[in-house]
Amino acid sequence: MKKILKCIYVISFIFLLLQPVLVSAIYLEEYEEARTLYxxxxxxxxxxxxxxxxxxxxALVQDGWKIQYYVGKDKKADARFLFAKKSQEGSSIPLYLLSAVGTENIKDVKTDLxxxxxYFAGKGPEEFSENAQRKNMPDTVPKVHEGFNQYVQAGFSKEIVEEVGNSKKPFLDILQExxxxxxxxxxxxxxxxxxxxGGARLxxxxxxxxxxxxxxxxAPxxxxHAFRQKYEPLLHLTRVVATGDPVTQALQKLVGGYEQFGREIRWQVPTxxxxxxxxxxxxxxxxxxNYYQKRLQAVQAGELSMPKQSFSTSETSRVFVAPLKNDLPEELQAExxxxxxxxxxxxxxTFSNYMLAGEETNEDIFQKALAEKSxxxxxxxxxxxxxxxxxxVYYITLTQRVYRVENRAVVHAASYxxxxREMTPLEAFIHDMKTMSHDRQEWLGSDKGK
Structure with a gap:
């Protein structure tokens, strides 16, 4: 009995030692998932x-994705989609991304309705199309929404090609090989x-x-049920649902006979x-x-670090960036x-040679910049x-003032x-920010960014 208790104590002690490591690893995993969802x-x-x-x-281009756009059409549905490729650091195997557009015109509405x-079965577009025409199939076989299936059929009618060397190759062949x-x-x-x-088709x-x-x-x-039974164990599906989104349950409530599957992630909608x-x-x-929340948690856990400065070997000027000043109203403080x-x-x-100031500093910002040789x-x-x-509805304004350190003179000032109305406060700010970045050559001159 004493030996058993001793073993339990040892195991418990080891678990306590490992717990911070396990928690940190969880933060990093959650950050990686949040990055993928973003x-x-x-x-x-x-x-x-x-x-x-x-x-x-x-944002995708800045993250290293090379983008192509495609449009697939047939008599009953149109499918517009984005195809992108990204090289992975430390790997010769690239990542691929295909994004399909949602409902945007009357033809899409007819597709939804x-x-x-x-019947859903086949090994290629023609066979899938032929099987979809079969009538009186029992509900024990996999079936899918007629309009959504026509949408996919239209998309598969447009062959996606990937440049391999000096030639082009069907993307499906690349995955199969x-x-x-x-x-x-x-x-x-x-x-x-x-x-x-489309994933089930692949x-x-x-x-x-x-x-x-x-x-x-x-997504609806x-x-x-038969479709869910067959593909739930096979298809890696993550469904993100915002609270109050009526579309995800619409077919189950209005028509019946439809079932969701896959892992569901629920996000709360701010008021x-x-x-x-x-x-x-x-x-x-x-x-x-969600991405920034998980990134901050990973940074605080010591599992991730974000650079505060960068040095350039070229003849570029060093930029000292003061903390963002917060003049938002109370109701937008969470943003x-x-x-x-x-x-x-x-x-x-944007900057190849920069220093980001700390969150709070009582030092003179110009003295700090001078010490950093900015x-x-x-x-x-x-x-x-x-x-x-x-x-x-708010009007979000980003103002940037640029000073020359040696004489503290304003050399550039602009508001964006x-x-x-059509964006969230955060998206409006990012739109301002991107416009601001395009104007940097007016004052920075020789620094061409990254």
Missing amino acids: MAAAACTAVYSDRVGIIARD RVGKV DGDKKVYLVGHSLGGAGVTI LEMGIKPEQVEVITFG AVGN LENPGPHQITLYLDLAIK FVYMKEALQDEYRA EWVVVPTVQAHKVKDEEN GSST
């Missing part, structure tokens, strides 16, 4: 050509339904389950957010915030931490004003503003 939400948004879509596309179920290569299929709403069915066409990861935002159910709970702009906002993190990331990506001091400020007679 990438997926950005890709879902980048398919669109509006201001938020442009912001998202810039074709709620009947069709190399089992180590992986593709993320991501989509919002109708696009999410499409990539779910599995039927011979792609290994570990090569395909599906991530959807606000796509198939019956001041202007977009509805189904809008992709909201999902992108929540993805950005500030994310704005600050986003702005620091932008400075890291030529410029950048002082950013964020503020917001509520738009009169419009509910929860965006409303939150």
